[in-house]
Amino acid sequence: MDQTRTPYFDVLLDYVDSGVIPFHTPGHMQGKGMDRALRDFLGDNVLAIDLTQIRGLDDLLQPQEAIREAQALAAEAYGADNSFFLINGSTSGNQIMMMAALNPGEKMALPRNSHKSAMGGLIMSGVQPVWMQPEVDESLHMDHTVAPETVRRTLDEHPDIKAVYIVSPTYYGVAADLVAIAKVTHERKIPLLVDEAWGPHFRFHPALPIDAIAAGADLAINSTHKMLGSMSQTAMLHHKGKRIRIDRLKAVVKLFLSTSPNLVLVASLDVARKQMATEGAALLSRTIELADDTRRRLNAIEGVYCFGEEQQGKPGVFDLDPTKITITVKALGYTGYEAEEILRRRYNVQCELADLFNCLALYTIGTTQEAADRLVYGVKELAREDRPIDVFSPSGVLNRRIKKGTYALPKIPPIRMNPREAFLSPTEVVRFKQSAGRVCAEVITPYPPGIPVISPGEVITQEIVEYLDLEKRAGVRMQGPYDSELRTIRVVVEA
Ligand SMILES: Cc1ncc(COP(=O)(O)O)c(C=O)c1O
Structure with missing residues (x-):
């Protein structure tokens, strides 16, 4: 054709x-x-x-x-x-x-x-x-x-x-x-x-x-x-x-x-x-080169890490898309959310997403050299800024949690009902912090990255309550729950 x-x-x-x-x-x-x-x-x-x-x-x-x-x-x-x-x-x-x-x-x-x-x-x-x-x-x-x-x-x-x-x-x-x-x-x-x-x-x-x-x-x-x-x-x-x-x-x-x-x-x-x-290979070659160059420049900044080929072959990492740049800012003492906000407010750079440790920059055929330079400049400045409270320092609150294991990604909870059945069941609203043991009726997703932590039909565990509570306090938006503040949660009414 x-x-x-x-x-x-x-x-x-x-x-x-x-x-x-x-x-x-x-x-x-x-x-x-x-x-x-x-x-x-x-x-x-x-x-x-x-x-x-x-x-x-x-x-x-x-x-x-x-x-x-x-x-x-x-x-x-x-x-x-x-x-x-x-x-x-x-x-x-x-x-x-x-x-x-x-x-x-x-x-x-x-x-x-x-x-x-x-x-x-x-x-x-x-x-x-x-x-x-x-x-x-x-x-x-x-x-x-x-x-x-x-x-x-x-x-x-x-x-x-x-x-x-x-x-x-x-x-x-x-x-x-x-x-x-x-x-x-x-x-x-x-x-x-x-x-x-x-x-x-x-x-x-x-x-x-x-x-x-x-x-x-x-x-x-x-x-x-x-x-x-x-x-x-x-x-x-x-x-x-x-x-x-x-x-x-x-x-x-x-x-x-x-x-x-x-x-x-x-x-x-x-x-x-x-x-x-017709032009994909040529356009993408330029994008990949630009992304690789940016990754090298960012990795030269003390305290900043952008993973690349060295991760390939590790469990679950069969191959990598070089056009995604994950900027790990943990060693700077910032959360990814804080870094994302500073990059936006002070340097007018907006990342695709942030999580606790990382900001993600997306490179596509529309990314320019000027934009790449600005990102590198923003991250360089970020790395130089005085960090008043290092949340990841040995005494920092997140580090304590991570060490105690209360910030580990929670285990998959037990499933009691099919998601559709739970979604369509009679529900009631209970206080989120007291919801452990109940069957969840909604999808709760810290966004981004948009991956559900608990979904309909699953039993809410104490571990999940603590994890979501911490994500919320770290400034993550919760998508899915009727109460977006997650003070309450909809659960299935069980006989
Ligand atoms: C892995 C994955 N699948 C599906 C979607 C949904 O895609 P869309 O936004 O095009 O509806 C997303 C969105 O971020 C995603 O990350």
Whole structure:
């Protein structure tokens, strides 16, 4: 196929050029009905192609024309049999994968550090999770990926598992041994689903980890908007082989799409695919060089550590995405949250995320040398600043907690109910600090990185209460609970 083509973007442009007089949605009528402030800011071009699925513009739910061709080009570029454009992110991709691959009540093996959208998938699909413990790096205080041996052991212990779901790469760019995991999974004649939200660029550069479809995944999702040039909310779902039925997959995809998809977003996926297929390797080479150079410069600053190749081969670290720079600031005496805030307030640099020990800087094909220099400058200054209270000093509060083990990542709690069952059960609100022993009815996720600590159907342990309490006091936002301050929590009313 001709990867230089952008069939969907082209039909939108043709529609505008033909000067059609619109009597159709959206109601702003190509901008004319929109309030001036936003219209002027966006510009008429964006609004002119914010159209609906009328004749000639195809239908994302039932593609026959230009969207079909655009998705076929994407499938070819990604080495898939079928690719689907999603406009509600990998969030919907996770939900689709589970509903396409499994029936309610069936078991699926998945890592404990799955994104919270996987939890949404479990609730919607009624799938029963069998959690797998990812490898943990205690010094970086970070979960990596699940090892193939863990997958094998889990499948041995639960021979009735119907699918394996893996997150690779992690938020921090650590990739799993997907080839080995695919082999173990397929030996049992079940499908492998991969949340590759953070890896839409892998396919296009040899220095990046192998992409999920090439490694043998039956389904994989990419948040195209996270690492490539498409707009927010856009993602792709890739399908390969016969283990997942295409008719079922197509039917499920439709359930998750609006009948009025934003066509600007769809066009941005078409264009992002073309960009990668035609110039991806060159653009990514530059990005990787810039990121490697920044990592070297940051590592030269005393007290700062950015992990790299030396971590490769450690448990759960099969491969690394060099475009992610994890800046470990622990030795400076700052939490990652504090460092993130200082970098933003004093140096106007905004990281992708912070956790207790780290800030994460994302490098993409849009990152410039000037931006990289500014990041390095900000971190250099941060390292020079006087730290009034070193939270990690021998007497510092966090160090005491870490030593006592009360800041270790909590163990996977016992499961008493299926997530969907617990989510839909009668609930009551109790004080969070007194909730140990109760069955949780909500998903509680420190954000970022967006990994649930407790989810519906799980027994709240004292360890989890203490851990979440500390995260809260360290300034982490809690996503999911009805009471965002987490003074109270919704639990299942048990007979
Ligand atoms: C591993 C992982 N999966 C899925 C998602 C959801 O992706 P999106 O924001 O595209 O819906 C995220 C978001 O951060 C993520 O980190």
